[in-house]
Each structure stands twice: as structure tokens, then as C-alpha cells.
Amino acid sequence: MPPGKYIVAVSGGVDSVALLDLLSNMPNLELVAAHFNHGIRQESGQDEAFVRNLAKRLGLKFEIGYGRLGAKASEEQARKARYQFLNEIKQKHEAAAIITAHHQDDVLETAAINILRGTGPRGLVAMAANQEIARPLLAVSKKDILDYAAKHKLEWVEDESNQDKRYLRNNVRQILQTKLTAELRQELLGYIEEVTANQQESDELAGSIGNYLFEDDDTLKRSSFIFLPSEVASEMVLLWLRRHGVSADRPLVNRLSVLIKTGRPGSLHDVDKAHKLRLSRENAYLRRIS
Secondary structure, three states: OOOEEEEEEOOOOHHHHHHHHHHHOOOOEEEEEEEEEOOOOOOHHHHHHHHHHHHHHHOOEEEEEEOOOOOOOOHHHHHHHHHHHHHHHHHHHOOOEEEOOOOHHHHHHHHHHHHHHOOOHHHHOHHHHOOOEEOOOOOOOHHHHHHHHHHOOOOOOOOHHHHOOOOHHHHHHHHHHHHOOHHHHHHHHHHHHHHHHHHHHHHHHHHHHHHHHEEEOOEEEHHHHOOOOHHHHHHHHHHHHHHOOOOOOHHHHHHHHHHHHHOOOOOEEEEEOOEEEEEOOOEEEEEEOO
């Protein structure tokens, strides 16, 4: 990691504990251990105390956030609340980046989940493509992390919710762990790497098109958009949504693409709970609901 101040997301699990141990032994890094108590599990208070003590033992600053989401909270609710907290802490400390412990197995799980959700090629590279979060362990397998933790006699806490079959990720993880051979694993990782390279080229092209398509962050010119091929149009809508922090799957992107091309001027359409799409004859506007 380049020298600087970083916010390290620490759940207390083996992945984040190993990451924090690695980073704490690197020179010229100022680390802030940040723990988010979702308020989902009864044991969350014990996890908080563990991470607090770990940060103290390593001589690091510690930040805590509380979600109080409740046992029925979805994975998406938990993720959004956690990253909102992490971004707030990043701004508070004027840090260079947020660092998370996502690893190679997470890349495969996320790709599989996004395929199931129909997010298309971009879904395969969603984790690697996010430039706002540093993920130094993406090339490291879960097995390697466990081996590192055992070698350095690290202690961590186990999150029982990782076994909860109500969560899609846990089901996908179980399938990958039991069905994925070493050969197929490498084949899939190679394919994701290839798609990542292609997606980077696509993003550069989308950025160039966007210079002519967007009047500003909120305004898209319909007169130019209607002439775009469907796949290019979808990529531009996805780019637009990402700029506004909107999580989008393929059905949402396709619906908005059709609306922008064919929707009635003066109409208003839901995007998510926080955004709406408004259409005029000349433009489409993506606005946050106040």
C-alpha cells in the first residue's frame, strides 16, 4: 500500500483480522480500525469488544458505528449501512481510502451472485472494478488467509450468520466450496480477469460517449440517447446510476433505457427508494428524493 492514512474495515472475522495484522506491520501507514455493529445478531456486542481490544493492542485508532438493523435485515441493507458508516469515517479522518478484506473467494462468490441476478458482464468484475475501495487481498485465497492466521497464531471471532441459509451469498459459498475443482477455479478466475480488461476498455469508451451525452451529473440528453444501440445505451444508464450511488441490476437498467427512449415527456418514474427519473421532451433527469 502507498504511504498514507487508511480506514480498515474490521468485522473481527479471520479475513479482516489477518488483513489488519498484515497492514499493521507495513511502514508509513496510519491505520484507523473501523467496526460496524449492524445490530442484527445478539453476539454483535462481543464482536465489537473484540475489535476494540484488538485495535488497542495494536496501538491503532478505533471507530465504531451502530446500525440497529434488526434480525430481519437483508444483506443489501447491511451492506449499504456499513459502507455509509465507512465513508463517513473516511471523510472524518480525511483518509486516502477504505481498505476491506475481500479476497479471491469473494470475487468468485460475487461473480456467481451477479450472474444469478442477471447483471451481465459488469457483474463479473464488480468487486475488482470499484476504484473507491482498496482490496489488497483480491488475489489471495481463503485457504491462504487461514494458513496465515494459523502461522501467526491470530485470534478472531466467528460470525454464525455466515451459516445462515436465508442469505444468498452463504448458499453460493457452500456450492463453490463443495463443487468447484481447482482446475475450474483457475479457469473462472482467468475468465474474470479477461472480462475485467475488456470492461476497462468499455468504461473508457463510455466515458468518452458520456462527454456528449450528459449535460451535467443529473441530466441526460434524450435526443442523443435514442440513437445509441441497446447495449451501449444500457452501459450509459448503468454509468449514470453508478455516479448517483444507485445499485442496479439488469432489469432496472433495461427498464430505464426503454423509458428514456420512449417515455412520455412530463412523466415521473421510480428508480429506487431514494431516486426518481423525470422526463422532458429533450432530457432525462435523475434526481434524489428530498
